[in-house]
Amino acid sequence: MNLAKSNTETIRKQTDKGRRSFMWKVGAGMSAVLAAAVPAVAKPVFGGDKKSKMSVNDLSKQVAILESEKSIRNLHKAYENSLDKGMYSEVLDMFTHDAEVIFNGGLFKGNRGVERLFRGHFSTGQTGRRIDQAPGFEPDSEQHRERLEISPDGRTARARFTYSIQVGEPIDSDSVLVKMARLQGEGVRKWWEGGMYELSYVKDAGEGTWKIKRLEYRTLARADYKPGRSYAKPISVNSFSKVYPQNPAGPDRLISQA
Amino acid sequence: MNIPMHRFKYTKLTKKQIAIALKVTENGPKCASEFSDVLKGKSLKIVTQDGPVLEYAFKDKSKLTLSENGGKKIKAGYGALTLDQIVFFSHMIVEDQRGYNVYIDQDTNLVTVIEVGLSTKRQEPPPIGGTDPIVVDDREVQRQIYFGYIEMKGEAPPEELHHLTNRIEGKGMYWKQDTGHEILEYYASVANTNFVDLTRQADDLSYVSPSDYVLVNDNTFIHQKTECEFSGIFTSFVADLFTCTQVGVRLGFNEKDELEYYMFRGNGEVVGQIAYLEPFSEHGRNGMVIQAPGDPEVPGKWQRMTYRPAMTFKYMSDEEVHEAAVKSTTAFGGRIDAPQMGGNNNMPFSDILVGKKFTLRYDKGGPVRHYEIIDKYNLKYMEEGEGKWHEETYRCYEADEKLAWFAHILTDSKPRASAMVALDLTNGLTTCIHSHMGTKYYGNETTYYALFGVAEMEGVKAPWYVRHEFTDELVGHAYSWTYSDQMTSMHIYASPHSMSWTIFTEDQTMGAQWCSPCIYVKLRDGIYIFCQNEEACNGAEMCELINTKISHNCGFNFSGNDKGVNLGLTGAIARHIGQYDIRKYFGPKIRKGV
Numbered sequence: 002m003n004l005a006k007s008n009t010e011t012i013r014k015q016t017d018k019g020r021r022s023f024m025w026k027v028g029a030g031m032s033a034v035l036a037a038a039v040p041a042v043a044k045p046v047f048g049g050d051k052k053s054k055m056s057v058n059d060l061s062k063q064v065a066i067l068e069s070e071k072s073i074r075n076l077h078k079a080y081e082n083s084l085d086k087g088m089y090s091e092v093l094d095m096f097t098h099d100a101e102v103i104f105n106g107g108l109f110k111g112n113r114g115v116e117r118l119f120r121g122h123f124s125t126g127q128t129g130r131r132i133d134q135a136p137g138f139e140p141d142s143e144q145h146r147e148r149l150e151i152s153p154d155g156r157t158a159r160a161r162f163t164y165s166i167q168v169g170e171p172i173d174s175d176s177v178l179v180k181m182a183r184l185q186g187e188g189v190r191k192w193w194e195g196g197m198y199e200l201s202y203v204k205d206a207g208e209g210t211w212k213i214k215r216l217e218y219r220t221l222a223r224a225d226y227k228p229g230r231s232y233a234k235p236i237s238v239n240s241f242s243k244v245y246p247q248n249p250a251g252p253d254r255l256i257s258q259a
Numbered sequence: 260m261n262i263p264m265h266r267f268k269y270t271k272l273t274k275k276q277i278a279i280a281l282k283v284t285e286n287g288p289k290c291a292s293e294f295s296d297v298l299k300g301k302s303l304k305i306v307t308q309d310g311p312v313l314e315y316a317f318k319d320k321s322k323l324t325l326s327e328n329g330g331k332k333i334k335a336g337y338g339a340l341t342l343d344q345i346v347f348f349s350h351m352i353v354e355d356q357r358g359y360n361v362y363i364d365q366d367t368n369l370v371t372v373i374e375v376g377l378s379t380k381r382q383e384p385p386p387i388g389g390t391d392p393i394v395v396d397d398r399e400v401q402r403q404i405y406f407g408y409i410e411m412k413g414e415a416p417p418e419e420l421h422h423l424t425n426r427i428e429g430k431g432m433y434w435k436q437d438t439g440h441e442i443l444e445y446y447a448s449v450a451n452t453n454f455v456d457l458t459r460q461a462d463d464l465s466y467v468s469p470s471d472y473v474l475v476n477d478n479t480f481i482h483q484k485t486e487c488e489f490s491g492i493f494t495s496f497v498a499d500l501f502t503c504t505q506v507g508v509r510l511g512f513n514e515k516d517e518l519e520y521y522m523f524r525g526n527g528e529v530v531g532q533i534a535y536l537e538p539f540s541e542h543g544r545n546g547m548v549i550q551a552p553g554d555p556e557v558p559g560k561w562q563r564m565t566y567r568p569a570m571t572f573k574y575m576s577d578e579e580v581h582e583a584a585v586k587s588t589t590a591f592g593g594r595i596d597a598p599q600m601g602g603n604n605n606m607p608f609s610d611i612l613v614g615k616k617f618t619l620r621y622d623k624g625g626p627v628r629h630y631e632i633i634d635k636y637n638l639k640y641m642e643e644g645e646g647k648w649h650e651e652t653y654r655c656y657e658a659d660e661k662l663a664w665f666a667h668i669l670t671d672s673k674p675r676a677s678a679m680v681a682l683d684l685t686n687g688l689t690t691c692i693h694s695h696m697g698t699k700y701y702g703n704e705t706t707y708y709a710l711f712g713v714a715e716m717e718g719v720k721a722p723w724y725v726r727h728e729f730t731d732e733l734v735g736h737a738y739s740w741t742y743s744d745q746m747t748s749m750h751i752y753a754s755p756h757s758m759s760w761t762i763f764t765e766d767q768t769m770g771a772q773w774c775s776p777c778i779y780v781k782l783r784d785g786i787y788i789f790c791q792n793e794e795a796c797n798g799a800e801m802c803e804l805i806n807t808k809i810s811h812n813c814g815f816n817f818s819g820n821d822k823g824v825n826l827g828l829t830g831a832i833a834r835h836i837g838q839y840d841i842r843k844y845f846g847p848k849i850r851k852g853v
Contacts, residue, residue, distance in 0.1 A: 175820070177568070177797050178748050180387055181762045181771040184566055185547060190745050225744065 069151045072211050073158055073202055080213070084129025084166070089119040096213045097203060103217040106240030107252025114245075114253050121250030126169035127189050134165050135193045135226035135233035158202040158211070164218070165195045167227075168238075192236055193226040194218075260514055261461035263776070264489045265569060265795040266700060270516050272398040274378040277356060280518040281377070284351040284358070287321055287336030288508060290522040291437040295339045296320035297346055303409055305361070305370050308420060310405030313359065313372065323350060325359075338522045340506040345479065345497050349508045349522060360508055362473075362481050362497050364421075368409040371421045371473050371481050375493055375510060376401045381561045384549060386571040393567060399491030400511045401561035402483055404471055404546075421481070424474035425449050425543025428769060429533040431839040432498070434505060436525035443841060444482075445759070446472065447533060447737065447751055450547040450564050451772035452484045453759040455844075463845050465753035467774045469565050471546065482507075487565045490514060496525070503527045533737045533751075533837030536767040547770055566771050568796035577674060577702040580819045584675040584696065587823025590652050590668050595636055603743035605830025606813035609657035610635045611684070612665065617716030619680065619689050622726070625710045626691070628678075638667060654828060656813040658804040659786050661685050666802075666815040668826055674702075675824040677817050679790075679802050681782055687714040687721025690780050692790050692802050696819045703820050704798030707790055709780055730781035731755045733789065733805070735839040739763075740812065740831035749836060750789075752779070755845050758791055801829060810835065 076095060083091040093116055096102075102109045102118055109118040123129055134140070140163070149160040169191040172179050182188035201215040226233035245251045260267070272280075298317040305313040314326040320339065324332045337350035344366045351358035360373040378397040385392055395401070406420040431445045441457040445465075452470040455463055466489065473481035475497065483495040496507025505525040513519055537543070548558040549565070575583075612632040620627045627643035635655075639648045655665035658681075666679040676695035683689070694707040711728070713721035733752040741747040749761040749769060759774040777791035782804070789812075790802040803814035810833040817826050 172745060175797065177773070177793050177799065178742075178746055178760070178762060180568075180797075181566055181773065182746070183387055184549065184564060185762065185764055185770045187762075187765060 085131045089124045101215045108254040110253045128168045130167040135224035138222045160200040162198045168194045196221040288338045288520045288522045292524045295341045307405035307407030342506045370407045372405040374403045400493035427472045428535040431530040434525045434527035436523040448769040448772045463754045464757040467772045531839035575703040577697045580702040584824040590826040604832045611657045621710040621712035664804045687719040690727040694817045705800035735841045737836040738833045742831045
């Protein structure tokens with residue numbers, strides 16, 4: 002749990018650093034924007050005076066931000082839903098061609114790296130299915146704080162969302178039991194991971210759609226937990242130790258974990 | 260036959276050979292019992308969910324015409340039998356090497372249709388580590404199940420159809436059919452049947468075949484099994500559990516490549532019910548299917564989950580295995596703290612033998628070995644008359660009070676061999692499971708046998724006549740063995756010489772299943788050695804000492820492949836899942852024409 006605390010502090014520092022240049026929209030804050038926008042629409046803003054014109058501009062920006070936020074949240078929801086259903090190929094189009102994903106001490110770069118991670122590593126481990134927090138590992142509210150910011154020019158965005166997922170890796174064995182388990186889609190060592198996604202997005206100028214430019218799984222806790230159990234205990238998991246192609250589903254580069 | 264099915268080399272019949280043999284099915288199946296004329300003169304339109312519409316006209320009790328999906332009329336011979344309100348009829352469409360087996364519930368007008376096909380060229384995904392898809396043999400009968408109803412003019416389609424079920428899971432049945440054939444079937448998986456052909460096979464070994472279970476009502480179910488990996492024969496029946504009666508059909512080519520296509524009646528009894536462990540709200544309505552890559556249909560026609568160990572087991576010669584053994588023979592991972600596959604729930608190692616010196620004498624010219632136990636992990640042993648000590652690493656458990664169970668490699672043995680020894684320090688009785696690489700079928704299979712004898716050691720006076728002995732006390736029992744939180748297997752001790760194991764799915768439904776010959780040795784009340792070799796599967800031996808008092812086992816694995824020979828550790832905690840009352844069916848008996 003110390004790991005969780007130190008990660009939270011890291012997150013806070015990053016948040017402060019980026020506050021000047023980005024407009025943060027956080028939970029209740031988003032409701033406040035909506036509340037402010039609705040009365041503004043009710044006013045006679047098309048009357049022609051200068052003050053009203055500025056209001057229209059402001060309102061347009063606010064609406065654009067809200068639309069971007071909605072699109073990004075929908076994109077993130079689609080990403081999570083695809084992983085939850087094991088449809089790993091579906092997430093590939095959600096990334097830019099030069100995207101980077103950091104997962105478990107490995108950096109996966111570009112189309113090929115991202116494909117290797119999701120179709121190779123995630124699919125064989127059945128990683129990404131949403132499960133409840135492991136009992137005893139519930140994060141505090143600070144850890145759970147989600148953030149989404151859109152750049153002033155509306156072309157890039159950054160976000161932080163929580164995750165609570167099943168992660169797994171195939172059991173490496175010649176055992177008959179493992180082979181049979183694989184036959185029925187199992188033979189995977191599974192555990193629970195909770196943490197934060199750190200995300201960067203860009204808006205495709207041509208299509209006008211948002212794509213993931215960078216995704217980092219910032220793990221706060223791991224436990225040997227499956228839904229239905231009444232207890233969980235923390236576990237340690239080996240980070241990636243080999244890069245591609247030594248590990249056919251491995252990362253392009255190893256990175257040290259915070 | 261007296262060749263075990265997993266050792267028999269079934270002919271790869273061609274589509275043409277099958278076509279010629281199927282010609283006789285134009286006249287319908289045979290039956291030792293009288294066929295029913297209940298369908299004579301009737302016409303039926305059967306509508307199935309996600310399947311064909313079948314329009315039947317029955318001319319008499321042996322001839323019908325069929326139109327599939329409004330297509331051309333096909334003439335076929337058929338046979339029909341009734342069981343209570345169920346009418347079951349079977350026929351083939353010879354030119355297509357297909358056929359239909361149709362179960363009609365006259366009370367509800369609900370229908371289960373099992374289409375069968377030969378020479379389908381069905382593909383399955385490549386085995387683990389392989390790249391080429393598996394193409395099933397033409398002789399293996401494929402099946403596709405459709406649920407439907409008889410269309411009645413002016414009546415709306417029923418809301419509920421027959422469906423797959425787990426209500427039969429865990430039940431065991433004995434059947435005797437009007438052919439004289441007797442069989443024990445354990446329905447311990449929703450996707451397989453573990454069975455002992457009591458009259459067809461000389462060895463009372465149990466085998467496993469992929470299966471389906473369909474619920475008709477609380478006392479009636481439809482069963483299907485296909486002997487994949489063996490002859491490929493298909494058997495299906497409907498059974499009434501109130502009366503323990505069945506009517507069914509058998510279709511396929513036997514070991515003599517003779518076509519069997521006959522219907523049967525049978526009577527039986529429930530031999531037991533073992534527990535099934537999935538959530539109470541899970542009713543097993545979804546089948547277990549493996550989709551072949553590139554199959555346009557989801558799930559593809561004929562697809563099912565089929566474990567094919569014999570088809571995918573790679574042959575190695577004795578010399579190849581020994582060459583690998585010379586390069587690498589490993590005991591217990593090569594170091595004290597080495598992680599052991601399947602060993603998370605093992606029992607602790609014991610120092611019960613440390614400092615002891617003893618001689619183990621095995622009967623009937625068996626080995627005589629002198630031992631000096633150096634410490635918890637190392638021993639010295641010498642064969643009688645050898646005059647030279649060998650130092651080997653070993654592991655020992657105290658598997659029951661003052662009962663040592665240890666194992667080590669036999670130094671420089673060719674073929675590579677190991678000794679797994681139970682030594683009762685209270686009475687001096689000992690059993691050695693001697694294991695070595697190689698059978699007459701595969702160099703990478705293990706051979707094992709039990710040696711009984713006594714110990715000479717300080718403070719112990721061994722008996723002259725009493726010995727550990729083979730036993731059938733475990734036969735019929737089922738235990739789940741949890742090796743780790745990731746791996747649990749249920750063992751059914753299915754006959755005096757064989758067992759099956761079943762893998763649980765994530766929600767603890769019993770799924771993939773396979774079987775092997777085995778031996779059981781009684782050491783004390785409730786304490787047994789259980790030893791099996793995964794023959795024609797991966798050739799690995801597992802030898803466990805089962806202590807039913809603490810629901811725990813501990814033991815050893817012995818295996819060899821291109822990476823070398825390995826003596827490993829295994830151990831698991833157990834739940835007693837239940838028992839079949841089957842011992843009365845086994846033992847030497849008069850046999851005719853096996």
